[in-house]
Amino acid sequence: xxxxxxxxxxxxxxTKKPDVNYRAYIVSKxxxxxxxxxxxxxxxxxxLFWGAEAxxxxxxxxxxxxxxxxxxDIVPLSRTAHKIIHWSIFWKIKPVRRVxxxxxxxxxxxxxxxxxxxxEPVSRRKIKVSHR
Numbered sequence: 001x002x003x004x005x006x007x008x009x010x011x012x013x014x015t016k017k018p019d020v021n022y023r024a025y026i027v028s029k030x031x032x033x034x035x036x037x038x039x040x041x042x043x044x045x046x047x048l049f050w051g052a053e054a055x056x057x058x059x060x061x062x063x064x065x066x067x068x069x070x071x072x073d074i075v076p077l078s079r080t081a082h083k084i085i086h087w088s089i090f091w092k093i094k095p096v097r098r099v100x101x102x103x104x105x106x107x108x109x110x111x112x113x114x115x116x117x118x119x120e121p122v123s124r125r126k127i128k129v130s131h132r
Contacts (some may be wrong), residue, residue, distance in 0.1 A: 020066040034068055039076045043115045047107040048085070050114075052078035058085060060101045075108045 025031055035057035046052040054076035059065070061073065068074045077085065085091065090100050 022062070022065065025066060030066075034074070038068075038070050038074050041070050042076050042108065042111045043118070044076065045111050045115050046078035046081050047075045047104050047111055048081035049078055050107075050111055052081065055079055056082040058082055058104070060104065071105055071108050075104045077104075 038057040039054050042054065044054045046054040056077050056079060057074045058077045058081075059068070059074055064073045085100065085104075090096055
């Protein structure tokens with residue numbers, strides 16, 4: 001019995017992830033660098049609204065908090081898209097969240113490939129409409 005307890009304790013220590021304080025981490029320099037890298041990976045194009053400028057890096061989950069990777073853990077979103085994703089129907093219902101996360105991952109790949117062929121970022125300036 002003692003051997004089993006020792007093995008369980010050792011496995012627990014090996015598999016336990018470091019506890020990262022979300023609020024402290026989200027304002028840290030390492031997060032800012034990862035977030036900027038995420039935004040740059042699609043030339044600041046949102047993965048939900050492709051024509052919108054991405055200004056937020058959205059966590060698809062928090063399992064790898066502190067060790068995020070683009071596509072697997074975080075995707076670039078516009079402010080509006082980020083608010084929509086965090087509506088309770090999308091975020092609090094796990095099956096729905098899983099589907100949304102897969103859609104965001106697929107869109108991330110599409111946006112990354114599509115906009116990688118452009119030499120310069122697409123202008124997102126508002127077009128002035130003249131009334132005649």
